[in-house]
Amino acid sequence: MLSLKVCNAGLGFLVSLVLARILGQDEYGMYIYAVAWAAFLVVPAVFGFDNLLVRNIASYLAVKDWRRMKGLVDRSLLIVSVVSFSIAIGAAFIAWLLTDMRWDAKFFTLCMAFILIPVSSVLVLRRSAMQGLHYVVKGHFGGAILRPLVLLLSIYGIVLLFKTPIS
Numbered sequence: 001m002l003s004l005k006v007c008n009a010g011l012g013f014l015v016s017l018v019l020a021r022i023l024g025q026d027e028y029g030m031y032i033y034a035v036a037w038a039a040f041l042v043v044p045a046v047f048g049f050d051n052l053l054v055r056n057i058a059s060y061l062a063v064k065d066w067r068r069m070k071g072l073v074d075r076s077l078l079i080v081s082v083v084s085f086s087i088a089i090g091a092a093f094i095a096w097l098l099t100d101m102r103w104d105a106k107f108f109t110l111c112m113a114f115i116l117i118p119v120s121s122v123l124v125l126r127r128s129a130m131q132g133l134h135y136v137v138k139g140h141f142g143g144a145i146l147r148p149l150v151l152l153l154s155i156y157g158i159v160l161l162f163k164t165p166i167s
Contacts, residue, residue, distance in 0.1 A: 057132025
């Protein structure tokens with residue numbers, strides 16, 4: 001688990017460094033602002049199902065009640081998906097109103113970050129379900145390693161595609 005956290009910190013630092021170099025001061029600040037709002041809004045989007053999944057999946061696993069476990073996972077995924085999409089759409093609408101109903105770069109950056117709300121919410125549910133099944137390291141792998149690695153590879157692909165120099 002410690003090595004997973006060290007890798008996450010290292011990849012996060014590398015992503016921040018590359019983004020700061022590519023975007024510049026103002027754009028990087030806007031990126032961080034938008035991602036912080038998305039991360040903040042994931043908490044109500046999960047709707048408390050993360051703790052419920054850890055606790056109930058572990059208890060259903062102990063008594064081998066697979067039907068209830070599947071039902072809990074399916075229903076929580078459905079509810080969290082609806083809630084997280086609603087929060088993302090509502091946040092995008094509020095951002096549009098706060099940017100004086102202009103379709104500018106600030107609004108688009110916020111909207112791109114708000115797309116992360118449903119994705120991150122599902123990742124939180126996945127992590128919680130894996131913890132309930134006693135696969136803690138595997139549960140944290142998606143968010144801790146895969147997410148920053150995919151972001152870093154996406155940035156590299158965009159840099160190659162648009163031939164953007166990294167200063």
